[in-house]
Amino acid sequence: MRNFITFIFFSISTTFFAQQYDYYTKNGFAADGFDVVSYFVSKKPSEGKNEYQTVHNGTKFKFSSAKNLALFIKDPEAYIPQYGGYCAYAVAEKKIKMYVDPEAYEIRDGKLYLFYSSWLSDKLKTWQEEDTKKLQQKGDKNWADIKYKSE
Template sequence: MKTFITILLIAVSSTFFGQEYNLKQGYLAEGYDVVSYFSNRAEKGDKEFTTTHNAVKFKFSSKKNLDTFKSAPNKYIPAYGGYCAYALGTKGKRVAINPETFEIRDGKLYLFYNSWGINTFKMWQEEGAEQLKAKADKNWIKIKKEK
């Protein structure tokens, strides 16, 4: 089963290699409001409330969240450029995410792949989030150096 998951994750990620940020739909977090995650909600952003930070576009569900982001943007940017934290921890690969599958851990936003019966957030928890996070941190540094 793990081999199948690995193959599927690599296949899904193939279109995203070479990008420091996961910009599916043209926005980080697929256009979901990165501030809302910190209230334990995954909310779609609105084109009325957008901004660009470090050449990356973001959408927000409200002007309040847009202003909150602008006051401290680095606090809200997802770990690993918005790619799947589990895939970074297990294989060191950039994989797409489901923007409604997330975790706030130690004040940082982590996003996960969740589709076709595979929920990498559950796997992240079951296999040891702290160890996977440590591996993902190291793998992300390697990926950014290769760029």
């Protein structure tokens, strides 16, 4: 009986800890190393500096100033990009995690959305031209299914 209880405990805890929230990272940092607070405070993205870093949910974030780092530490959920920083349009329309251009973004309803952008395709523009509320609803639903890292 004791072995059975131990087995159940380890099975549940392994499953719980294996489901780690997934953030889009490049070079080891969320949002390509851009300061996620700067989108709100400066109204434009700024690259983070190595001296201002923190780890949240197992992911490293960089900031352009000590002030922005402090704001993030106080309330990280206010600044973290939607859908883990993956392309909002790709999550909503394709239910996939796609990398982003951190300078292609929108703040809508107090939330930060990042998008894929290249000379061939501008997903921010596509997002804005379509029914954004419907895309947000689809994105929220799809993200609930794909937000954890698959190991």
